[in-house]
């Protein structure tokens with residue numbers, strides 16, 4: 214059941230100018246660049262399509278061979294590529310849960326691929342039996358986001374394992390938020406054939422504007438990706454920025470610890486407010502919060518220049534807002550604004 218679309222394997226790969234020559238050259242007249250562009254050096258050159266240096270740096274950071282790494286313009290590019298490489302339009306569907314990160318379903322539909330969404334259990338745990346019941350030979354790939362966006366849930370490793378043991382297709386574990394969780398190694402130590410771990414530099418690494426994501430997958434997945442992706446999917450500055458970021462792991466870790474502490478502080482403060490009904494346990498850098506009147510709270514925050522994400526339109530998320538943990542000062546401003554609203558509400562509707 215773990216297959217790629219057959220026609221992909223037959224297309225001779227597009228080779229770009231920089232693919233064909235290997236070795237050290239002093240004069241490059243192969244890619245129609247402007248060699249007079251002194252104002253743009255070194256960015257007058259096309260970037261490395263194979264991301265050799267970046268994959269090398271990631272390989273050292275993760276302890277994973279470079280042949281098992283794929284780099285994309287954000288993990289969104291990798292999600293899009295996986296859909297196109299694996300699913301037959303009009304025949305296949307992806308298997309996923311609901312609510313979860315919306316890109317899986319949206320881009321599946323864009324490519325004419327169906328979506329089988331299985332609701333999370335009431336406590337937001339993984340619906341293992343429901344997922345397996347929805348799977349068949351037309352669901353070649355499952356997307357599981359752990360910790361899940363927008364619920365913040367880190368499903369038990371046992372439940373993920375139970376699903377993987379019986380699902381015959383590719384399993385994508387989207388670990389965009391894993392660094393904020395109590396299992397920062399994620400699924401890496403347990404990975405086996407057919408598992409594709411997605412990671413991103415956009416969250417813990419603080420580099421959303423650069424658009425760099427990566428996957429850890431079987432060498433055959435990486436090989437097909439490098440044969441069929443857009444040749445220059447990652448700009449040179451983006452590759453350089455990611456390599457530089459990997460050298461700052463210590464600083465990244467410090468910020469993660471601060472965000473985890475702030476997550477706890479914000480959650481505890483929110484629970485003291487009568488407009489807050491529930492703060493869902495989160496292993497990510499955001500909190501899903503059920504308010505009494507979420508949309509009014511959303512609007513009142515926006516009027517004060519504070520933007521959060523209204524999630525009340527998602528299944529099982531009625532009356533919720535998803536709130537990113539910001540700097541301590543930003544979190545204080547949020548809490549002050551909510552406390553003000555809370556006081557006003559208590560005044561208008563005093564509890565007997």
Ligand SMILES: Cc1ncc(COP(=O)(O)O)c(C=O)c1O
Pocket residue numbers: 286287288289290314358362387389390412413414415421424425426
């Ligand atoms: C679960 C999840 N996966 C992937 C992404 C996309 O990440 P990137 O910026 O690497 O495309 C996001 C962004 O919000 C996300 O929440």
